[in-house]
Amino acid sequence: MPLLGVIFYFQITRRDYPQEIIWAKLFSLFILTVILPILLYFLLKTLGRVESIYLKSTKERIIPLLLNAAVILIVIQRIVTPTQVLELYYFFIGILISTLSCLILAIFRFKASIHMIAVSGVFMFFVALSIHFSLNINVTLAFMCLVIGAVASSRLHLNAHTVNELLIGFFIGLFPQLILTPYWL
Template sequence: MINQLLKSISYIFHPLLMPLLGVVFYFSKTPRFIPESIMKAKVFSISILTILLPILLFYLLKTINKVDSFHLETVQERRIPLIINALIIILILIRVLPIDEIPELYFFFIGILISTVTCLALALVTFKVSIHMIAAAGFFMFAIALAIHFKININGTIALMCIILGAIATSRLHLKAHTPIELLSGTFVGLLPQLILLNYWL
């Protein structure tokens, strides 16, 4: 029972979902007027590019034997998907979220790109970090920054996010997917770029 619960946490809070979650969270909290049609278009585009497209490309890579499993358990398996993900994020920054439209989301995705490239660089030197923690920690920092930026109280949300971060780390440890140092490294790789980029938009 516990094993199934911890395994489900890894799927529910999968890294592919975090960019979309950040976009939805922004639109739900921003006091600025943004036409509903624009919000729906952005959410739809991000859904296609950050979830559907990577899944389709994963199955292509699996078909040609470049990856073995959806979990990308080895650093060798991670390299091509991380390169693809970096290119997708660059496409989003150019076509979906240019800096002059929604600066907060633009810099959120810049942070995601920096984290992705850092993770790729570490994979190239055969050091494995937790992509789950990278994605969750990045979203966590972005949510805190939005609360400060818009002067809104999201203490309950932040407390829930802390519990979720702990649950994700526990899940990855229980499933023997990562060591504590890999989880800690992933947390910093996800959190620090978002923290540094606050200087440009907060």
């Protein structure tokens, strides 16, 4: 989801970034937010720290969330610094806050929906971008609402989460993006 947010940002931004910089950032983010987590999952599975990709117990979620927070910190420090791309910097700060919030809840044995955190965070970022650039992206926002509903429905259908876990996940993803929006809007 973070990579989707970055791709969307570069599609609609009115700033003139050199194409090489855009591709370098996208490639770096792809490696750090897609490839590295997959490799870390296989490492954790090999070490017996996780049983499956579903991370069914809160205990299983702690190490992957810590590793994800570390990856997001690397992204913030090296790829989307505030001097380069302010909007993306705060987007990733919001992702870090959401990740740490989910980690704290996992420590206290509450399993918030990471899927809902991701889609609601990206949704709020899209809303903020539409305001920031004065763009009418209502079709994209409507599609994102459908995605949020589909994710929530699928998580309920699979008995992966309760309604409360989905709602908490939704707000953990949405609120950090909403609270950080005035810093770059």
